Amino acid sequence: MKTTTLFILSVLLVFNGYSAPSNVHWSRLTTGDETMTSTKGVVLKGSDKLISPNSFHPPVEITIVAKTDSTNLRIGYAADQVIFNWEENLDQLRVDGGPAGNRQADGAGRIPKDKFVMIQWQVTPEHQAIYVDGKLRRRKFFSVNSLSIKLRAGCGVPC
Numbered sequence: 001m002k003t004t005t006l007f008i009l010s011v012l013l014v015f016n017g018y019s020a021p022s023n024v025h026w027s028r029l030t031t032g033d034e035t036m037t038s039t040k041g042v043v044l045k046g047s048d049k050l051i052s053p054n055s056f057h058p059p060v061e062i063t064i065v066a067k068t069d070s071t072n073l074r075i076g077y078a079a080d081q082v083i084f085n086w087e088e089n090l091d092q093l094r095v096d097g098g099p100a101g102n103r104q105a106d107g108a109g110r111i112p113k114d115k116f117v118m119i120q121w122q123v124t125p126e127h128q129a130i131y132v133d134g135k136l137r138r139r140k141f142f143s144v145n146s147l148s149i150k151l152r153a154g155c156g157v158p159c
Contacts, residue, residue: 049154062121062151069114076152078123082130084111093130099142108137 044050056077066073071087080097086109093109096102111117111132120131127141 052151059124064119065116067116074154078128084109093137105138
């Protein structure tokens with residue numbers, strides 16, 4: 001079964017009003033740095049999704065510490081979905097739809113199974129950059145001055 005475990009989901013803006021599971025804590029910092037942490041993790045199975053209640057405007061930096069037991073670790077923000085370990089080609093980083101989408105990156109999509117990785121997604125009004133464990137996987141330049149989208153994470157179906 002496809003599962004994704006998220007331990008830290010951090011957005012450098014504010015998530016307000018998210019109703020998290022009992023083992024999860026959302027910080028409510030006034031600095032604009034919002035973090036969801038859990039000592040037990042948040043396990044997403046099948047078509048489960050985690051969606052922020054609010055939309056965010058760039059600049060945004062998203063940090064996710066996650067692992068998957070097989071394929072399809074999916075996140076969405078400046079692209080409709082970014083897929084690591086895509087089931088049709090594990091090595092291809094899928095970046096589908098949205099202002100940052102429709103450009104795939106061969107050789108950049110594989111993450112190890114059953115091992116936590118840190119994914120950082122930086123989005124400014126001019127570009128995005130996606131890192132895994134500190135290594136750049138994809139950078140794209142574009143214009144997103146009017147972008148206002150919710151952050152999404154899931155494992156089995158489009159975000």
